[in-house]
Each structure stands twice: as structure tokens, then as C-alpha cells.
Amino acid sequence: MDPHPTRIALIQAAMQQFGRGGFEAASTRAIAAQAGTNISSIAYHFGGKDGLRIACADAVAERVAQVARPLPGLQDRPDPRHARLLLRRLVRRIVTFMIVTPGASDAVAFVLRELAEPDSPVLDRLYTTLVEPRHRALCALWSAATGEPAEAEEVKLAVFSLVGQAVYFRVAAPIVQRRMGWRHYARAEARAITRRMLTNLDRMIGGGDG
Amino acid sequence: MDPHPTRIALIQAAMQQFGRGGFEAASTRAIAAQAGTNISSIAYHFGGKDGLRIACADAVAERVAQVARPLPGLQDRPDPRHARLLLRRLVRRIVTFMIVTPGASDAVAFVLRELAEPDSPVLDRLYTTLVEPRHRALCALWSAATGEPAEAEEVKLAVFSLVGQAVYFRVAAPIVQRRMGWRHYARAEARAITRRMLTNLDRMIGGGDG
């Protein structure tokens, strides 16, 4: 079916192992073994380990671009109530994607590892294609919901605060689960996190029903 | 002066390099070189690379234990206004520590790397000595400020949301700085982040002056 099954298997395996212990910790042999192919396939398809890293970044960017569709009601200026509704829906989507979507955990872990690396060769790619446009869109919505200017420092930091919470629930999953007495992130746990984050969102925006 | 200068230099260098690219990415040779000593000093002082890892975790735990002193006004049940004041002070302290304190950046990066690692050998140590007691204290304060029971699921998640924001501003520093147009985290930037986080705290707690 797929035109490049080995290529995709390699990306998937690499994304998982890169996300686990970092880029350097993952060996090409282990990646190839998990993908069910030979080591030299990496060089053949991607030119090397670094090429595989870039391919992972592109795969994430493409996937997110598909999931995070053009937000309805962003082209025109939505009224505050509508903006708040869209923000709530987005928070639901983000948390669901990060917590419960199968395979997304690996992608999130991979991205976070790259973001934390001071001189990651794919950081630029991830920022321009993944971080900035989404952050801008969220700022626009936040602006519409609160009336503050979209590119104000306060708004940008507020949006970072919001997504930072979701990111933390993923990156610190072992700790959160242990403290909460959870054995994993499943539907019930995702619901609890979503509820808390929606509460935070409403209160941070203010003015509404809290 | 110091009874173990080489030991301390090794821990400091290791913490930095472990935090940069992860545990496996850091080579013992590079660590020893940065510490200005020989490779075999690692084996002599810590038994090996893993021992150095544990020593780093202990060093962080001890340092945080010193910085995060017993919170004043926690033994008795503070009234809501006092609790909110203590929470605000703690948020200031956390952000300052994470953003601006020299050397703390390495420690934070190291801890986060360990927390993200699924099967880190020092995760247990870090959790029991570092995460849990602080989280419990924050939950108690949150409870006193809001009236909710301290060990309620909602309270625990709220505290995680709060610290998650601060953690994110550190772990995603390259992204945040780029989006904000900042060249680094200095006093002015830390102040902006602190202000936003205090606003978030006030609104999340609710009931107060916002």
C-alpha cells in the first residue's frame, strides 16, 4: 500500500527512541531493529542519522498541520464569547492529542527533546512550521476573548502559560501519575486534566462564568 | 577550602552536560575535561558514570532543600489572605530560581531530563526528596487559600498546572525567547514572566483582587 513502508517504519521507530532518551542515546541499530530492517536502510533513505532526525521533525510538523486544521472562525474577528468557545475547544483538542492519542506521546516527547536541546539542528524547522503559527493563532483568539492586543507581551506570555501546562502534563507524566495515584493516562485521567485546564482557561481569561 | 574540589567540579560539569543533551549524550571524557581532571577520577569518586548521575540528583535535592526553606506560616492553618500571600511569594521564588539564578538553569535542565526519561534510575530519588514534599506544601497552601480540601484531585492538578507553567518557561526557553523577541532570560524578562504568573495565580485562585 504505502510507497515507502520501510521509510515510515524507520521514522516511527526513530521518533519513539529519540523521544525516550534523546537523540544521541538512540542507536541506529536499535532503530533499524525496531523498524524491522537493516542499519544501512537509514543511510539509504535519509543519508544518515541526522537525516533521520530531520525527517522526524518534518513528519511531526506535517502531522500536526493535518490535525490542527484551519481554525473555524479565525479569519474574521470573533466576538469574545465565540473566541472563548474556540479556545475551550482548542484546549480540549490539545490535551486529548497530548495525553490520549496513541503515538502522539512519542511525537510530543520527540519535539520537547529537540526544544530542550540548546543547538538542535531541527529547532528552527520546528519553530517556524509548528510553534509560531499555532502560537499566533492562539494569541489572536486570546485577544478576541479578552480585548487585549494580540501581539502584546502579556497575551503572548499568557498563551505560553496555557500551553505550558499541557506540555508539562506530558513531559512530567511519570511524576504527575505517581502523585495522582494514576497508573497511566487514559480517558478518565485525560478528562480530569482537561477539566482543570478548562477551569484555568476560564479564570485566566476572566470576565466570563469562571 | 573545599574538602572535595574535584568531586564538586565533576558534579557541576556533569549536571550541565547531562542537562544539555541527556545522560547518554554526555561523555565521561568531556565531563572530566570540563571539570579539569582525569577521566578515572569519575570512577574514583563515584564508581562510574551512573554514580555520577546519582550524585547529581542528590546535589540538586540538597540544593533545593536549602533554597526552599520551611515555609513560614505552614505549620498552622493560615487564613486565605495569608495563604495567597505565601503562594505569591513562592511563585516569585520559583520563577526567580528557574529563570535568573546562575547555575540553576543546569540543575533544572538536568532534573527535567531525568523526569522525562521513562526509566531513569534517579527518578525515584528525585520524586520522594524533591517533588512530593514541595507539591504537598503547595497543595496545603492552595487549600488554605481556596478552602478546597488539600488532597483533592482538583487541587493537586491545579498545583501541577501552576508549576508546569514555570517549568515550561525554562524547558522551552529557546522558543519562548524567540517568540518574545528576547535575547536571553535576564532580570527584565524574569520580571515579565513573574508578573504573568502572578496574574494567573490570582485568577486561578479566584475570590481575591484578581
Place this chain on the structure above:
DNA sequence: CCGAAAATCAATCAATCGATTGATACACGA
């Protein structure tokens, strides 16, 4: 000044790393 313990050194070990090689299997048009 001496001798033992503490600490550091250069040198080397087997193991593993990413990359490369030449051979091989397969599909497809001439």
C-alpha cells in the same frame, strides 16, 4: 624526613557507535 593513604595521571581494554562497502534479491521495460 618518612611512609602510608588519598588522589590523579597516561595508557589501554573490550564494546559499541555511525557509516560504508560489495553482494544480493526483486521489479519491470526492452
Place this chain on the structure above:
DNA sequence: TCGTGTATCAATCGATTGATTGATTTTCGG
């Protein structure tokens, strides 16, 4: 039945990894 390009394979390369060794230097009580 060729010839060609794609894709994977086992085998091997030099380099680097963490660990270890034995010698050397430093420290300090007697």
C-alpha cells in the same frame, strides 16, 4: 532473457564509548 534501477542484506571500517589498570603525585600524621 537480458539490462537497469531500487532496496535490503551481512560484513566491516575507523572512531569513540565507559571502564580499568598500574604508575605517579600529593597530602599529612608521626
